[in-house]
Structures are given as C-alpha cells and as structure tokens.
Amino acid sequence: MTKDEYLAMLKRELGILGDAEVSEICSDFEEHFSIGLSQGKTEHEISAELGDPRQVAETYLSENIEKTSGYRATPENTAAVTQAVASVPKTEKDLTGPRLFVILFNVLFMVWVALSVYSAILSFWAATVGLIIAAVAIFVAAAAISSAAVAGLILLGLALLFFAIFSGIINFFLTKLAVIATREYLKWNKKVYNEGF
Secondary structure (H helix, E strand, O other): OOHHHHHHHHHHHOOOOOHHHHHHHHHHHHHHHHHHHHOOOOHHHHHHHHOOHHHHHHHHHHHHHHHHHOOOOOHHHHHHHHHHHHHOOOOOOOOHHHHHHHHHHHHHHHHHHHHHHHHHHHHHHHHHHHHHHHHHHHHHHHHHOOOOOHHHHHHHHHHHHHHHHHHHHHHHHHHHHHHHHHHHHHHHHHHHHHHOO
C-alpha cells in the first residue's frame, strides 16, 4: 500500500481521537516514510514494515483508553477477569436440528443413492467377469474347431479379452472413486452430527 493510502487508513481508524493527536501520530508515520524512502525502500516495503494501519490504530486507541480511564492491567485484575470468564458456564450448542437433518437426509435420499451407485459398480464388475468368461469360452471353442473360422474366433476372443481388461481398469477407478466419496461423505456426516453446521 502506498504512503497516502496508509496514512488515509490510519487517519480513518484513529477518527475518535482529537485532531491534534491524530496529526501528531500521522506526522510520526510520515517521518518513517521519509526515512525509508531516503534509504531506497519503496512505499510498499515501508508500509509492510510498519504493519497494518488498523492494528497500529488499535494500539493507539487502547493506550488512549488506559490513559483516560486510569485502568491499568495488573496480574491481580487480569486474574480476576480470567476467573470470572472461566466461571461463566458455557452453553452447549443445540444439535437437534443438524442431527435430525443428517438422519432424515441419509434415510430418505442418500441410502438409495448409495445403493444405486454400488449396484451399478457391482453390475459393471459382473459384466467384466462375463466378458472374461466369454473370451475364454471362445478360445476353448477355437481349439475344438479345425476350420478357417479359427482365426476369426481367436481375434474375437482377443477383442473380448482386451475389452474386459479395459473395463476392469475403468471399474477399478470407479470403485476407488466411490469408496473415497463415501469416506468423505461419512466424515462430513460425522462432523455435522457432532458439531452442527
């Protein structure tokens, strides 16, 4: 961020302080920019070194509150505040809605989707096994036949065998994808059931 952007944001964040105090703080930061530029740094590097103007303003504002209120953080009053905060009972999140959603969504919708997906994958594997059995049967038939059709049967058997191998590879990746998707879905279910949305 440039010098002008940095100083404008700092002035905006320090808005509740008096004008004299804001101009004094901004002049200090203008001086930092002048020194940095004389050292060969860019405005972006200088603004990065100075930090976020919102955090700088928060620091000045908290110091101002301490000055005006007379409050100083000491170990005693910090311990008292910590003890008071710790003694406040934490309210548990109501998880009835998310749990009901998970149960109903799974029973009414996802069980049927999972059954369909895994049934389709099982049928693809059955088709692959069927192709392998058909290829083996054609090879056996080709061995029993002693005619010119043997070459055609062997080519048909090889085509079926290669198609079965290709189908098996596709089925392997489909099965892997379905298992990964199911695992992630179950993790999401567990998270929603235990922690809510």
